[in-house]
Amino acid sequence: xxxxxxxxxxxxxxxxxxxxxxxxxxxxxxxxxxxxxxxISVNLGGVETAIRNLSAVAGDYPPRFDNENDRRRxxxxxxxxxxxxxxxxxxxxxxxxxxxxAAYLASLAMRARFHWIGHNLDQPGHAAKADADYRRRIExxxxxxxxxxxxxxxxxxxxxxxxxxxxxxxxxxxRKAGRKEAAMPLGMAYLMSGQKAKSLPLLREHMRNxxxxxxxxxxxxxxxxxxxxxxxxx
Numbered sequence: 001x002x003x004x005x006x007x008x009x010x011x012x013x014x015x016x017x018x019x020x021x022x023x024x025x026x027x028x029x030x031x032x033x034x035x036x037x038x039x040i041s042v043n044l045g046g047v048e049t050a051i052r053n054l055s056a057v058a059g060d061y062p063p064r065f066d067n068e069n070d071r072r073r074x075x076x077x078x079x080x081x082x083x084x085x086x087x088x089x090x091x092x093x094x095x096x097x098x099x100x101x102a103a104y105l106a107s108l109a110m111r112a113r114f115h116w117i118g119h120n121l122d123q124p125g126h127a128a129k130a131d132a133d134y135r136r137r138i139e140x141x142x143x144x145x146x147x148x149x150x151x152x153x154x155x156x157x158x159x160x161x162x163x164x165x166x167x168x169x170x171x172x173x174x175r176k177a178g179r180k181e182a183a184m185p186l187g188m189a190y191l192m193s194g195q196k197a198k199s200l201p202l203l204r205e206h207m208r209n210x211x212x213x214x215x216x217x218x219x220x221x222x223x224x225x226x227x228x229x230x231x232x233x234x
Contacts, residue, residue, distance in 0.1 A: 022070035023053040025077035030084045042088055050081050051114055058120045061160055071121075079116050085111040100140045108137045109150070116157050127161050148177035156185045164193045180209045184216060191223065198222065 031046055033040035054074060057064055065071040089111055092104035112133035118126030134154035141147035155170035171186035187202030203220045210216065222228055 015198065019064040019066045020056055021066050022057050022074050024070075024073045025050050025053070025081060027080045027134065030080065042084060047084060047088070050077070051110060051117070054078075054081075054117045055113070058117050061120045063120055078121065080112075080148045081114060082118075086116055088156070092225050105137065105140060108133055108140075112137060112153075112157075116160075119161065131187065132156055132162075144177050145179070146175040148179040148182070151177070152179050152185065154183045155189070159185060161194065163191050168193070168207060180206075183209065184213075191228070196223065 007053045016185060030043055030050065031040050032043045054077070055072070058074060063074075065074070065141075085107065088107040089104065094100045101153055104193065112130050115126040115130035115133060117180055119130060131154075134150060134157060138154060140145055141150060149175040151170045155167045155174060158164075158167035158170060167189045168186065171182045171189060174182035175186055183202045184206040187199045187206065190202065191199035200220075200223060203216065203223060206216055207213065207220060
């Protein structure tokens with residue numbers, strides 16, 4: 001699957017993102033207790049920290065690493081973290097038609113983000129798994145705003161993988177449900193799909209809602225002045 005169907009190359013707009021050292025995973029931080037002396041339990045804080053550290057370097061595409069060793073270590077760290085997340089989802093999954101617990105919903109959301117990161121690291125199979133986890137999390141949303149929040153995340157993910165029609169559908173739904181943060185990624189999705197006339201009002205809407213967003217302001221100016229070049233990335 002493509003990482004992006006179209007990358008926005010802003011002519012006079014530089015958006016530098018500095019690489020940072022990767023904080024490698026200590027697998028023991030994911031569990032509490034001694035594996036040789038059960039029982040053991042998942043250390044939720046350790047799992048959240050591991051995802052946060054991976055997000056710092058590979059939360060977006062392309063990833064930003066100081067060096068090749070960090071990239072390889074991050075990819076290796078996907079293995080043990082994925083095992084723990086799968087266990088968390090499996091062990092908290094509702095049985096026999098029971099209502100989904102808060103633990104299951106949280107585990108599902110974390111695993112979706114994890115798989116998005118795995119996809120950004122060019123690892124096969126992660127995109128489909130992220131898609132499935134986001135769709136499941138949306139299905140289980142108990143309130144309209146909760147559903148809109150995950151529709152926005154799903155839409156952002158779909159945009160990053162080049163699935164623009166699906167991304168637009170999810171982001172439109174999130175925006176209509178009152179999710180103001182969805183206007184920007186929706187505008188970008190329309191722009192990447194070649195629909196500048198639909199994109200501009202959404203980028204302007206974002207600026208009205210978030211006037212402090214300097215990067216969005218520069219992007220809007222670039223789009224308004226035709227300083228945007230579309231580039232396909234496979």
